[in-house]
Amino acid sequence: MKDGSTDFPDTRTEKDPLGEVAVPREAYYGVHTWRARENFAVSGLAVHPELIRALALVKKAAAMANVEAGLLDDRRGAAISRAAEELAEGRWRDQIIVDALQGGAGTSTNMNVNEVIANRAIELLGGEKGDYGIVHPLDHVNLGQSTNDVYPTALRIAAIGLGRGLAQAMAVLQGALQAKEKEFGAILKIGRTQLQEAVPVTLGQEFGAWAEAVARDWWRLYKAEERLRQVNLGGTAVGTGLNADRRYAYRVVEILRELTGFGLARAENTFEATQNADIFAEVSGFLKAAAVNLAKISADLRLLASGPRAGLGEIKLPPVQAGSSIMPGKYNPVVPEMVTQTAFQVMANDLAVSLAAASGQLELNAFLPLIAHNLLQSFTILTGAAGTLAEKCIRGITADPERCRRLLDTSQGVITAFVPYLGYEQAAAVVERAIRTQRPLTEILVEEGLFTLEEVEAIMRPEELTTPGVAGARYFQRQKRTGD
Incomplete structure (x- = not known):
């Protein structure tokens, strides 16, 4: 049997155990790639360019190692290495046409790369694409390797x-x-937990x-x-x-x-x-x-x-x-x-x-x-x-520092810094009044005589509110020593 598309009237015929396939004459890929293209026309997703580059480097390394081991002649080995290097550099990327999603553990991609490198190597050696007696995709490019x-x-x-x-x-x-x-x-703002106001940060x-x-x-x-x-x-x-x-x-x-x-x-x-x-x-x-x-x-x-x-x-x-x-x-x-x-x-x-x-x-x-x-x-x-x-x-x-400060000043989360001095119940009462009157907590604390303005400012300093310890404690200790 003979498969192939009439979209490419200028074709060459390649064979595999399943039969003959007509592929575009100027294509660097061959029969195995063409079958994969038809079998896995699924996503339209291209094989990642870095994977192509890496595969080409593996093929170059394999050719060099095979030459050193005496398993591949110098002439073929050099042509394969050069073709693989060109593919790694980005040339012939348009010839990697298999779909990224494919069966076979990557065999189709490996075969596509093998065929492109083989046909380019053939070309470098003066032959015609598809003349695999010069360089074979499997016997030479894939020598000593498996897709796996x-x-x-x-x-x-x-x-x-x-x-x-x-x-x-x-x-x-x-x-x-x-x-x-x-x-x-230095920009102080209200912190939030569960999207509700928490303590300052x-x-x-x-x-x-x-x-x-x-x-x-x-x-x-x-x-x-x-x-x-x-x-x-x-x-x-x-x-x-x-x-x-x-x-x-x-x-x-x-x-x-x-x-x-x-x-x-x-x-x-x-x-x-x-x-x-x-x-x-x-x-x-x-x-x-x-x-x-x-x-x-x-x-x-x-x-x-x-x-x-x-x-x-x-x-x-x-x-x-x-x-x-x-x-x-x-x-x-x-x-x-x-x-x-x-x-x-x-x-x-x-x-x-x-x-x-x-x-x-x-x-x-x-x-x-x-x-x-x-x-x-x-x-x-x-x-x-x-x-x-x-x-x-x-x-x-x-x-927006002003916005940060305005939201902080009107937030009930500020009261947490005053709990060590007021206790939980009295602090909660201040919060309730602030919410009812829609006024800043700090104003109410001063107005009710619970703290002086200077004391509030000492507690509300950014370094006091955002580091471990009780906010304002050092200030009150100094005041106590001065008073003594």
């Missing part, structure tokens, strides 16, 4: 590279938050808490790279290393370490590393934790900036675009909204990764393409979200 060791190794490499980018973005975000922590350190403390959460995320990403460094390359189909020459198997990881600049190491148990995907679930969990923090920060920013006049309005987010097609002058918190949606997507991705990792059977996990797509997408979109949040939101935030 190539694909997860490439996934680890892609994740490490993207993880470093995300770590840098989180470090930038942390720095932006710390700068605001310092800038807003500083605006700087709120930004500092966010910065600390982001710092934990940075540390988790550092640990994630540690988890990803052990690869099963050389293990072939199930991790036993069948059909992988020992000279090749132990050299290829060393070469790959040099090509990537990552501290890669051959897994101590490649059999185990081939069948289990819990490492990817763990790393995805780190990304989910980062997403949780970014969602929390974004929600807080939207609340603090709400209004701006009819809401809390304690901070102002930088306006980045018009917020409404019908309401002039309206600016929405679009950056925190984008970050929130990104965070939700990462959380959803984590569930998909977890389900796929749990669904491996016996010696292999067939669902690595789903893991790869979701894990690498999470790295990518979190990096973009964190960077955008820092540059287009956090750095441009301004505070």
